[in-house]
Amino acid sequence: PWQAELEEAFPYTETPDQLATIDDVKRDMEAAQPMDRLICGDVGYGKTEIAVRAAFKAVQEGKQVVVLVPTTLLVTQHAETFSERYAGFPVRVAQLSRFQTPAESAKVLAGLADGTIDVVVGTHRLITGRVHVKNLGLVIIDEEQRFGVEHKETLKALRTDVDVLSMSATPIPRTLEMAVTGLREMSTLATPPEDRHPILTYVGAYETKQVGAAIRRELLRDGQVFYVHNRVEDIDAVAAKLADLVPEARVATAHGQMSEARLERVIDDFWHKEIDVLVCTTIVETGLDVSNANTLIVDRADRMGLSQLHQLRGRVGRGRERAYAYFLHPADKPLTETSLERLRTIASNTDLGAGMQVAMKDLEIRGAGNLLGGEQSGHIAGVGFDLYVRMVSEAVAAYKKALQVGGAEAPQVGEAEIDEDLRVDLPVDATIPEDYVPHERLRLEAYTKFAAARTDADVNDILDELTDRYGPVPEATARLAALARLRALAARLGVREIVAQGKSIRFAPVSLAESARMRLTRLYPGTVLKPATRTIVVPAPSAARMGGGAVEGEALLRWAEVLLHAVVAGEADYETEATRYRRRR
Template identity: 65%
Template sequence: GANKTTREYLVIEYAPSKRGAPADKLFIPTDQLDQVSKYIGAEAPKLNKLGGSDWAATKAKARKHVHEIAEDLIKLYSARQRAKGFAFSPDTPWQKELEDAFPYQETADQLTTIDEVKSDMEKPVPMDRLICGDVGFGKTEIAVRAAFKAVQDGKQVAVLVPTTLLVQQHQETFTDRFEGFPVNVAAMSRFQTTKEINATIEGLENGMVDVVIGTHKLLNPKIKFKDLGLVIIDEEQRFGVEHKETLKALRTNVDVLSLSATPIPRTLEMAVTGIREMSTLATPPEDRLPVLTYVGAYEDAQVTAAVRRELLRGGQVFYVHNRVQDISSIADKIHTLVPEARVGIAHGKMGEKQLDQIIRDFWHRDIDVLVCTTIIETGLDISNANTLIVDHADRFGLSQLHQLRGRVGRGRERAYAYFLYDPSKPMTEQSHDRLATIAQNTALGSGFDVAMKDLELRGTGNLLGDEQSGHIEGVGFDLYVRMVSEAVEKYKEPDEDVEPVSVSIDLPIEASIPIDYIDSDKLRLEAYRKLASARNEADLKDLKEELTDRYGKPPVEFETLFDVARLKFKARKLGVSEILAQSNRVRIGRIDPPESIQMRMTRIYKGTQYRPVTHQLIIPTPFTGSLGQGPMSSDQVVLWTNQLLDDLAWRPQR
């Protein structure tokens, strides 16, 4: 380590500067880890040369683009802040009655989230809240309660869902929950007849219909609401750009509640907070068990055993086969393997009436095995179906596999998921990675890890619309998100200079995280990085509490790292970019002190020089640049430097 003190560094390899030369390496001190972020994109990134300009160009291109997005977001946000929404009344006794009738125990997250939603609704500013929660974590119940609250104030509610099956599902749920209350629920999808749809449209216009659940058919400009108060969007990420435009028009003064099962990485959530409120449901409902997941080659015997085991306990099976051409031959095959099973088929190319009937039959347990395409991917909630078999699973995307697995294990029974592939065909490396990931992440709520992995495997184009994906690929997801949040901050507070000075401190101090305190390299890096990203005392306090909680009381060398972080805060305020000890002097970089301060420093610290060309102050020190040479301990060096910064910050009293 430098100065004979022990420090840890992260080594980064760059593209070699000349053909055939070894790769250039850069050593990053741990207190600057906040400058480094992991690249997450679809393809491996192209390496840049050390010190070349191509990286800066890529970044500048992305930054320009990011400013445009930030501007749109901010415009939408400020329009919403200025818009007068409707302030809903506090809960009625009926609301309590409806909530008490919920047959399950709410999770703590559910209770917090519903409170957040209600308090948003009661404010005069229109609500725009996004609720993220893994498949089956009780988002629908939150929608039910919010809708009921809106109806209590004579407002209408539109629930927008991506698939016809979900319309039906929600219609059953909402009707069930509102039973015994004067709330009129209608549905609009291709399952309804023209006559039913016209009646619903009329009911929306004259106020007879309180809650309407439908697919994008609801966005038809012909549909007029008498008094729309709340829009609930389920599986928000499934709607296309043009749908979102129509929604934006609705959005400025109507309360909007969006639900999403694709967890948004925490970083992106940070970027958009302040623009949209966000709640996360992270706790699985009581007595939920993780789905036992098996990945392997397809064998008749195994499928037979899996179906039989489910039938023996009176359950039902989803068998997913994503090709309509030969789906009926698969159904016949299952019938041959398990003759006692009643087999049904469902896919999107069937007529509405027929599909509707099949789903109802499955719902009412007249079918044991439903052979279907991914039409069931979102929202078919049948708690009696607890075995899922997916053939040719290697052809599916990761989030699709996760969503499909979320269709089972919704009751109290242990659920099984079999992801099978054809042993005779070679599998691509990406498919292999996907299946490995889904096999590893079986814990409840693991959707988050799956989503991050999915971003790595597939890139993030559809997270923010396609025109973004090129730029995200260029700089990687993490940095991209950081750029978005910086740009948003800049628009919110244009006078403040957001680009923080990066401060580098190199002093003869024993400060590191001892290996016997955190032995995993990965976790140690994470701790260094959190420390480097801390921006104020509160961040340090949080970090210290978290580390004490996880690893016990931090040792002395680690405490010193916190002192160095405080020196960084102080230096940053003064605009100082480096404090560097060299033999028995310290160099303070990039500053332009007024003459009075220069004079003062020369007076206090004998032998001080100022170098105007490089904007550096060179100050003699009582310690030498290497530890153990001078009489000063690490603590004393910190105290001395602290005093030095105070002297620099001194302003004459007027």
């Protein structure tokens, strides 16, 4: 009854996505296995209310809840929100950040240890390893993209059998990839709240007159302005310039190096409309909710990350008024390629609910700019991004299938039957250029199709579709098709690894008969055979061997294809072509 009473007291109408996500979360919490769900919803789409209800459900079962947030300002705001929603219920909410005195912190830690505190909202202090929670049942991570791997490793010690709910508008690439492959459950909030308008976004060079005009226009409608300048050293000088530029505006500064009392006072004054322009660092990036502030000006936007820019834009446009966001860069300094890419992305993704598209683009820029290339990080580098994603998703699918069959023992990850668990890592630029397929979602879709191709016919169908939709395919995409054909051939022949190794190419596993070994050493002199590991290491074709000039990526792929046909498959026609390559030395 209390849960129903809490939910009925929500002052807004829930969106359909919110209701579906709340049901998903409750179902996960009631299941035997611990929950590990990611909620991806844009800024202001009601993620906090889902957290409030989940925490209340955990407290009803006698469990304690830890809410982890990245900034002290967000601690204060979340603690207020949770306390307001739980008013009238016997739920004790506490906060733990640098805003608390040592005595207050000690009291909170004692309350967590003896179980008298039900919900604690805190910053990184909660994951120092020194916080003991008597009966932890749920961990909520807000703004998941702000926490690193080390933080999450510390959390694992807390949460071996604890439910975890992560929330973000722009999940980090690793988390998003885990959700996309099915390793984590994901719920998406795509429906905007009522009366919400897209934020008009401008990206361009800094102009003093434009900044002054933007501030004045906001003041004329009795609104307020966020001016983000992320350098504490000269933030006061910037505030003084703005005060000179717009004398009628009340200007104040806010940054993380201020004392707790002063920072709290400034934010409180801004909240109560006693400040018109808040010159601040990215301390306001997450969670700050001031519905009367509807103009955002970001100085040196070229220095900021993609999710940071999107989160900052989410500080405005939270009411019914039309909001404006200006992302400015110096007029006299050239932008780096990555900065240009980020600013272009933030300018083009202005629709309501664009957070997911921004996160996908971030995944493409940072983690998988070339889905089939070598620019990767973490464990993915060991096997290649496309193979890694396929292996994980197929292993997860097999595990789920075994569970659905009923009673059958689920296979361990890695035991799943995988058709093409192979790695092709060659120095080849194989991409789908942006100017060919401009929309990133469609581009990722095309990459996925190439990675899933199992025959030459599949590859040709993909090329026909691309040609039909976008015109003749560029060279880089033709190389991607050639790479997909090579993968399909290698899979059919049982080869699981084609990897550049110095000036040679390694093929494994390859089991060759005596005649095939003789053919290999004759056609490819200098080859090293390693029977113990069923590996062959073949000298890569040089420019001279390929007929002069730099070895083009497509020629290298064709060379590898010919080698497989001629040696592993033993086809005479290809033996002739391999001989031709050798004679060009």
